[in-house]
Amino acid sequence: xxxxxxxxxxxxxxxxxxxxxxxxxxxxxxxxxxxxxxxxxxxxxxxxxxxxxxxxxxxxxxxxxxxxxxxxxxxxxxxxxxxxxxxxxxxxxxxxxxxxxxxxxxxxxxxxxxxxxxxxxxxxxxxxxxxxxxxxxxxxxxxxxxxxxxxxxxxxxxxxxxxxxxxxxxxxxxxxxxxxxxxxxxxxxxxxxxxxxxxxxxxxxxxxxxxxxxxxxxxxxx
Amino acid sequence: xxxxxxxxxxxxxxxxxxxxxxxxxxxxxxxxx
Amino acid sequence: xxxxxxxxxxxxxxxxxxxxxxxxxxxxxxxxxxxxxxxxxxxxxxxxxxxxxxxxxxxxxxxxxxxxxxxxxxxxxxxxxxxxxxxxxxxxxxxxxxxxxxxxxxxxxxxxxxxxxxxxxxxxxxxxxxxxxxxxxxxxxxxxxxxxxxxxxxxxxxxxxxxxxxxxxxxxxxxxxxxxxxxxxxxxxxxxxxxxxxxxxxxxxxxxxxxxxxxxxxxxxxx
Numbered sequence: 001x002x003x004x005x006x007x008x009x010x011x012x013x014x015x016x017x018x019x020x021x022x023x024x025x026x027x028x029x030x031x032x033x034x035x036x037x038x039x040x041x042x043x044x045x046x047x048x049x050x051x052x053x054x055x056x057x058x059x060x061x062x063x064x065x066x067x068x069x070x071x072x073x074x075x076x077x078x079x080x081x082x083x084x085x086x087x088x089x090x091x092x093x094x095x096x097x098x099x100x101x102x103x104x105x106x107x108x109x110x111x112x113x114x115x116x117x118x119x120x121x122x123x124x125x126x127x128x129x130x131x132x133x134x135x136x137x138x139x140x141x142x143x144x145x146x147x148x149x150x151x152x153x154x155x156x157x158x159x160x161x162x163x164x165x166x167x168x169x170x171x172x173x174x175x176x177x178x179x180x181x182x183x184x185x186x187x188x189x190x191x192x193x194x195x196x197x198x199x200x201x202x203x204x205x206x207x208x209x210x211x212x213x214x215x216x217x218x219x220x221x222x
Numbered sequence: 223x224x225x226x227x228x229x230x231x232x233x234x235x236x237x238x239x240x241x242x243x244x245x246x247x248x249x250x251x252x253x254x255x
Numbered sequence: 256x257x258x259x260x261x262x263x264x265x266x267x268x269x270x271x272x273x274x275x276x277x278x279x280x281x282x283x284x285x286x287x288x289x290x291x292x293x294x295x296x297x298x299x300x301x302x303x304x305x306x307x308x309x310x311x312x313x314x315x316x317x318x319x320x321x322x323x324x325x326x327x328x329x330x331x332x333x334x335x336x337x338x339x340x341x342x343x344x345x346x347x348x349x350x351x352x353x354x355x356x357x358x359x360x361x362x363x364x365x366x367x368x369x370x371x372x373x374x375x376x377x378x379x380x381x382x383x384x385x386x387x388x389x390x391x392x393x394x395x396x397x398x399x400x401x402x403x404x405x406x407x408x409x410x411x412x413x414x415x416x417x418x419x420x421x422x423x424x425x426x427x428x429x430x431x432x433x434x435x436x437x438x439x440x441x442x443x444x445x446x447x448x449x450x451x452x453x454x455x456x457x458x459x460x461x462x463x464x465x466x467x468x469x470x471x472x473x474x475x476x477x478x
Contacts, residue, residue, distance in 0.1 A: 015241065036226050040234075087241075130408070143475060145474065146404070147408070150471070154425065161429065
């Protein structure tokens, strides 16, 4: 199956490049002065975070189009993006606290960004569980689409809360997504890592899409 | 700041494990759906 | 269409009032929770006003979950939902009707719970009653709007009762957090402008999700 083979190749390339990212981040990027070695977690944390959220946006958009166009390919893509999003979200939730502990002194705080990531994780889990709980394929696709659209719609609200929190609480010294404030070499490493994580997203989603397709072909239509 | 290299190593290992693990998982699931 | 919605709501509410079991259990549960929280704290160590917002909202959230769990069970029991779908009523009015009925249920429980809460915990709510009721109303509309939509989907699945809270959780947390923060600000006597931000978020959430649910509901029931 061509989709599957393509997916596998993309993933393997992504993983090989990931090793290169590791080498560059650890050996060829300057160490940050105030945070020390722990700051290097940034290079794998932020790209994961971007894709954790990005995957949900793709799920939402695919779901909207699916409800209008009823094309099964859109549903399969949403299914794939949700599972991959769940994986990336797990990365964020593990690397985040590990980075936070030495820098903030605590594994967790309830600041808006962490809360958003937790909510995102719960949404992915819910989405996967819902798909698992509905047996009829037509119903499953529609229900998942409804949930996906709701999930995507929630994300901007929690972002809004970040702005609100800014006026009431001090921001922890955390990743600033505004790249310009990052010195040259660190920026390059980050961008390199972001490209590699994007490759991994594409590779994973392609394979997972293929899996959904294989499963559909395996079960005879009722 | 005291040396926090162990945290960095832990994070890098976990990410590698999860990503490679997921790739392997996908590979095996697509061998026989 | 509003007339149809009202008819659907009336039907649900009439069934509810005839049996009264669910609403009674919700009220009893509310009282239980309030009592447990009261005896669970040391009054010399913790001031009531510090815990108050959390206690209030835990109680209201449980009441909302109870209402929602019941919502579609009513229909599913005798496949009455199919009957409802055959009626010349637009799908979205069914949603509105269910929403109104669920809101009425939760509002009743809250109307009983709020004065009891003020009484048991000796919290002065009258100076901020207006804004407080507004916060409660907006947050409740938020949970129930999304919950009514989701209960239409989970009703027919396996593990339905377990699935609904899991799906609902990420959607209840933001309004719940905003509501607790707003309640805390109001009860602590802080200037109204502080609670204002949370109120605006709650209102925006309600507008977006009621509209979304209104348009998405037909996708959950049509063939």
